[in-house]
Structure formats: structure tokens, C-alpha cells
Amino acid sequence: MPANLTPQYRAAEASFKGARNLEEKRTALEEMLATIPKHKGTEKMQADLKRRLARLRQEVEVRSGRGGNVIRVEPEGVAQLVLLGPPNTGKSSLVAALTRAEPPIADYPFTTTRPQPGMMPYEDVQIQLVDLPPVAREHMPPWLPNVVQGADMGLLLMDPTSREVPEDVEVVRERLAAVRIPLVGELPEDADPRDSPLPTLGVVAKSDLSRTEDVEVLRDLYGNVFPLVTISTVTREGLEALKVSVWKQLQLVRVYAKPPGKPVDRSAPFVLPLGATVLDLAERIHGEIAQRLQFARVWGGQVDGNRVSRDFELRDRDVVELH
Numbered sequence: 001m002p003a004n005l006t007p008q009y010r011a012a013e014a015s016f017k018g019a020r021n022l023e024e025k026r027t028a029l030e031e032m033l034a035t036i037p038k039h040k041g042t043e044k045m046q047a048d049l050k051r052r053l054a055r056l057r058q059e060v061e062v063r064s065g066r067g068g069n070v071i072r073v074e075p076e077g078v079a080q081l082v083l084l085g086p087p088n089t090g091k092s093s094l095v096a097a098l099t100r101a102e103p104p105i106a107d108y109p110f111t112t113t114r115p116q117p118g119m120m121p122y123e124d125v126q127i128q129l130v131d132l133p134p135v136a137r138e139h140m141p142p143w144l145p146n147v148v149q150g151a152d153m154g155l156l157l158m159d160p161t162s163r164e165v166p167e168d169v170e171v172v173r174e175r176l177a178a179v180r181i182p183l184v185g186e187l188p189e190d191a192d193p194r195d196s197p198l199p200t201l202g203v204v205a206k207s208d209l210s211r212t213e214d215v216e217v218l219r220d221l222y223g224n225v226f227p228l229v230t231i232s233t234v235t236r237e238g239l240e241a242l243k244v245s246v247w248k249q250l251q252l253v254r255v256y257a258k259p260p261g262k263p264v265d266r267s268a269p270f271v272l273p274l275g276a277t278v279l280d281l282a283e284r285i286h287g288e289i290a291q292r293l294q295f296a297r298v299w300g301g302q303v304d305g306n307r308v309s310r311d312f313e314l315r316d317r318d319v320v321e322l323h
Contacts, residue, residue: 005042008035022056029053050087051138071143072150073115077126078271079250082148082198084176084183085157086168087134090205090233092116094157095131097233098243115147122243124269125254129155135172145179153249154183154200156226160214161206166221185226201249202226203242208234253316255281258299264319272314279310282322289322297321 012035016028033049036042073080083091095101101118116131130151133141148154158169173183176198183200191197202222204215207230215230222228229245231238253276254269270284278298282290297305300318314320 004037006035006037009037026053026056029056071115071147073117073128073130073147075128075150076117077119077128078252079152080128080130080150081153081155081246082130082132082151083155083157084132084148084172084200085134086159086162086164086172087136088162089134089157089159091131091134091155091157093233094155094203094205094231095129097236097239099129101129101131120243122247124266125271127246127250135175136168137171137175140175145176145181148176148181148198149196151198153246154198155203155246156183156200157203157205158218158222159206160204160210160218165214166218169222183226199249200226201242201245202228204228204230206232207237208232253314253318255314256317256319257281257285258319258321260321260323264299276314277310278308278312278314278320278322281314281320282310285322293322295323297323 009032012028012031016025016032019025019028029049029052033046033053036046036049038046083095085091095116095118098120099118101116114133118129118131119126120129121127130147132144132147133139135144156169156172159165162168176183180192180195182195182197184197185200187197187199202218202225204210204218207215209232219228227245227249229238229242231242233239251274252271253274254271255276256264256266256269258264270281272280272284278296279290279293282293293310295310296308296312298308298312298314298318298320299305301315303318
């Protein structure tokens, strides 16, 4: 099948040949990939452009001094989540749909070259999402494992419409496992002490474009490995369910403090790990309060202002009055 290359592609190709530095070459390659006709006759050309662009971006990072392990994203909110996945799985679109961030979005791979954070509201708390460059066999930024290692949780995006799936998803898992960051559904009890397992939620994206049978294949492959959520950033299907699944996976509880004789303050909950006690809450508020704590009253679930001991285990949305 003839390629039938467009004038826009030819112009981008001429810009590439006349480029004077790596940045100009990268810009031209991105334009070539964006304007090349997408059909069977150009599949090999598209693959070659993707490989050349990946190598060029890595070279730009190394030459500019950004290839070292110096990039860090300061955590904000109650938890930090990193978005992981192969090229063009919709990570940036998901960040844009869930936060006020405006990451670069395009229909060619490796649009994201640096961490792009944004804050996702979930009811009365904020959770930080960090969009990261895609991971492929030929490309993974050398700083990326450091950012992933510092996160509380990962979202692993999968594209059921891709011809590369599930091989491209396995590449992501393999490359991170090779740097001692296995992606896990839940933390193992007997993990290798050299590993830093990352609790991960699988996100099957682009449900508006995918066939039911392709989504089911991914569920069969990964349903016993990670919790899975199916979403579409176009129709917004599954986005609220994704937020709920994230909260459950984080294993956190929100607790509202109520000063004796005063109304409860629900504007800023204390966020504690699942299994936290009344004493843990007191220590979070102030060390002296923890030392002087005698008992508490708790409202929530089937407890309605009951007096409880210091070791009472708190649940999500409990109201606590310390005495």
C-alpha cells in the first residue's frame, strides 16, 4: 500500500533534515509523527519514527543534564499517585480529566517528558496525581524510578484498542521490576527487602473506543494481579468509580475532631492509616494531648457518642471528641 504522504509531513521532514540542533530535530520528528497518514502502508514508518523520537528525547535529557537521578516531585495532599503505562494509553488525558492541571496531550507517543503533577479532589481531601513519561522497551527516563519509588501508589494504564497490548503492559512491569520496583495489587508479606513494591491499580482506558471482548481479555489477564477499573476520559465513564477504588487502595481513614462542647469541624479531616486508634489521633494533634488522654467519645457507624478507650480503632468518617 503506498504511503501517500501529505504536504504537512513533507514539510516536517524537510525541517528535520535542516535542523541545527537536537531540540529542532525533536520538534520536527514530533510533527512528522503527528502528520503521517495512519494506515497499514505507514505502520513501519510510524514505528521507526517512534523509535527515533524516543532515542532523541533521551539524548536531549542526557545532554541537558536532566538524565540524572535528580528529579523529585514534592508530595502534596493526603497521598501521591504516579501514572504509569506504555505510550499513548491516555495518562495525560486522565490527569486533565481529574485535576486542574493542563499536561500536554497529543496523539503521538512520548508527549510527556517531565513529571506533570495535579491535585484530584476526592470528597473532602486532595490526592496528588503525577503524570510520568511512558515506559517502553527502548525508553525509560533514568530519573523515573526515583519518582515512582517515592509514591504511595501507582495507576497502571492499559489501552485495549492497542495492537501492542498486553506486551506493552508487560514491558512496563518488567522494566520497573528490573529496578526493584515491582507493581503489586497488595503489599506482599514476604517481599524481598531489596524491593520497593508499589501498590497499583490497573486502569483499562478508552472504554468508549474499545470492544467488550478486548476489555475482557485484559480482565482475564490482570484481574487477579491488580484491582481493575474501566474508564473513558471522553464520556467520563468510570471516573468516579476510579476515585473510590483509589481511596480503598490507599487504605486511609478520615477522622473529624470535635472539641468538647463545640460542634464538629468537618472542613479539614485528619487522615490516618487504616487501623489507627484514638491514641494515634491524639498524637497527630499534639503530643501533650496524647499524654493526658483518658478516653474519647466517638460518633460513626453504630457508635453514637459512646465512650471508648485509647486503643479504639477508628473508621473512615468517625467523629472523635478527646477527653
